[in-house]
Amino acid sequence: QITARLPPGPCGLPIVGYLPFLDTDLHRQFTELANQYGPIYKLWLGKKLCVVLNSPSLAKEVVRDQDMIFSSRDPHIAALALTYGGFNILWAPYGPYWRTIRKVFVREMLSNTSLEDTYSLRGDEVKKTIRDLHSKIGTAVEISEIAFLTEFNVVMSMLWGRTVDSQRAKSIGTEFRALVFKIIELLSKPNVSDFFPILARFDVQGVEREMKRLSKWVDGIFDPLLESRTRMSRGEGDQEGGMKSKGKKDFIQILLELKEREDAAIPITLQQIKALLLDIVIGGTDTTATMVEWVMAELLHKPEVMKKVQEELADIVGLDNGVEEYHMPKLHYLDAILKETFRLHPALPLLVPKRPNQSSIVGGYTIPKDTRVVLNVWAIHRDPEGWDGPSEFKPERFLSDTSEWDYNGNNFKFLPFGSGRRICAGIPLAEKMVMYMLASLLHSFNWKVPEGEEIDLSEKFGIVMKKSKPLIAIPTQRLSSLKLYA
Ligand code: HEM
Numbered sequence: 001q002i003t004a005r006l007p008p009g010p011c012g013l014p015i016v017g018y019l020p021f022l023d024t025d026l027h028r029q030f031t032e033l034a035n036q037y038g039p040i041y042k043l044w045l046g047k048k049l050c051v052v053l054n055s056p057s058l059a060k061e062v063v064r065d066q067d068m069i070f071s072s073r074d075p076h077i078a079a080l081a082l083t084y085g086g087f088n089i090l091w092a093p094y095g096p097y098w099r100t101i102r103k104v105f106v107r108e109m110l111s112n113t114s115l116e117d118t119y120s121l122r123g124d125e126v127k128k129t130i131r132d133l134h135s136k137i138g139t140a141v142e143i144s145e146i147a148f149l150t151e152f153n154v155v156m157s158m159l160w161g162r163t164v165d166s167q168r169a170k171s172i173g174t175e176f177r178a179l180v181f182k183i184i185e186l187l188s189k190p191n192v193s194d195f196f197p198i199l200a201r202f203d204v205q206g207v208e209r210e211m212k213r214l215s216k217w218v219d220g221i222f223d224p225l226l227e228s229r230t231r232m233s234r235g236e237g238d239q240e241g242g243m244k245s246k247g248k249k250d251f252i253q254i255l256l257e258l259k260e261r262e263d264a265a266i267p268i269t270l271q272q273i274k275a276l277l278l279d280i281v282i283g284g285t286d287t288t289a290t291m292v293e294w295v296m297a298e299l300l301h302k303p304e305v306m307k308k309v310q311e312e313l314a315d316i317v318g319l320d321n322g323v324e325e326y327h328m329p330k331l332h333y334l335d336a337i338l339k340e341t342f343r344l345h346p347a348l349p350l351l352v353p354k355r356p357n358q359s360s361i362v363g364g365y366t367i368p369k370d371t372r373v374v375l376n377v378w379a380i381h382r383d384p385e386g387w388d389g390p391s392e393f394k395p396e397r398f399l400s401d402t403s404e405w406d407y408n409g410n411n412f413k414f415l416p417f418g419s420g421r422r423i424c425a426g427i428p429l430a431e432k433m434v435m436y437m438l439a440s441l442l443h444s445f446n447w448k449v450p451e452g453e454e455i456d457l458s459e460k461f462g463i464v465m466k467k468s469k470p471l472i473a474i475p476t477q478r479l480s481s482l483k484l485y486a
Helices: 026-037 056-065 077-082 096-108 112-117 119-134 143-160 164-170 173-188 197-202 207-233 251-260 270-301 303-316 325-330 332-344 377-381 427-444
Strands: 040-045 048-053 360-362 365-367 372-375 445-448 472-477
Touching: 026 040, 026 048, 026 377, 048 056, 056 360, 056 372, 056 377, 077 173, 077 207, 096 251, 096 270, 112 119, 112 427, 119 143, 119 325, 119 427, 143 164, 143 173, 143 251, 143 270, 143 427, 164 207, 173 207, 173 270, 207 251, 207 270, 251 270, 270 303, 270 332, 270 427, 270 445, 303 332, 303 427, 325 427, 332 427, 427 445
Parallel strands: 048 372
Antiparallel strands: 040 048, 360 365, 445 472
């Protein structure tokens, strides 16, 4: 029997609750409300009760002590419209379906063996990016665009192997980036349909319609690729020019074979395969690119830190060598820079909303079943009780004890990838790619901002939180020979 009170919180207005008072900078507003009402508080948003948690100990209660209760999502209607009803890993409710697709993804695409098998694919893409950039020495480039396209190509290669389909898929990177931006924008603004179920069928803001339109666009890309691959696996392929995948099966092949298996405990459909592709292509690309951009912005803002990390690269990689993925474990200072950037600028400042499957007590208060529970990681990462000089960029703080700091969500003061059962499923790839891209950018070039410009570190809130102004920077010559990236 749950008898504790609901958490405290601001009153809001009748019917609409706190909805009209929501700010565009939600992460900051949620942090200020914690200063006023304490680390756990409630907001009524229309018909929906929302509880925000703002401290490491409260995070621990929901993602460790009571993780089973808090392992379902509270999906936005817009997200369901995009993912054929929530069939992807990110939005699927906790249960056998989610467990199966997450397991397939982690085991077949991101296990140590799979990542070793795709080592050269990642190397090829990063080296290609560096060669392209070399031809742009002295001109201004947009960092997040470069990082996005590199990551997109890596992911497409890992999905489709060295095939013609992979080449086709890679040719739509720029269009896909625009699509991902639009999707993130739609998911980041409050949608009346989420807070007043009775109004949902009217789709007042037109968000659901727009998402369905984008979903059709995605179908237009994935359907022909999947059809072509299905024909190929039946031996009717149109794979020309010796590009056919050799040896090991790529991830798409594995998924399509699972679809054909009649004995599978949880059968997987074509729609579910597409939803899973969305997880990988949307969940993986913009987050990675955003983090690369934040790190470069912090380094351009602090030239002494940039200099120090370039010295580390010169020392570990050598000025006569190009960066390889195997250098990564030795780049301790770069690793500390990444962690410090993840602390100050977590890509998902409020993670992904959770929905408890039963009422429970957290921080001494009742959280009723089906409440929207938000973990304010941005506040936790800047809590003056947990961090010395919390708003300063000091990578050294992560060098003192490396074992304590990883991305696995075991230290509740530092949760850039979340924690518990719903922790990011892509950590092994994200960690590799953010570091590999940055090491290559920083080792191959020196960087400066265009004449008369200043580095601006302000944020624009969104489900993925980006810089408010895209970072534009100019690469200049550093390594004498680009043959290293041939
Ligand atoms: C720097 C890059 C990345 C960051 C910062 C990041 C962060 C996150 C966060 C915070 C969550 C939600 C965790 C929670 O609610 O507790 C998440 C979920 C997820 N991420 Fe990532 N992610 C990154 C890259 C990737 C990549 C590369 C992939 C796939 C290739 C990926 C796939 C996923 C999936 C599938 C989920 C849903 C997990 C679930 O609900 O079970 N992410 N990510």
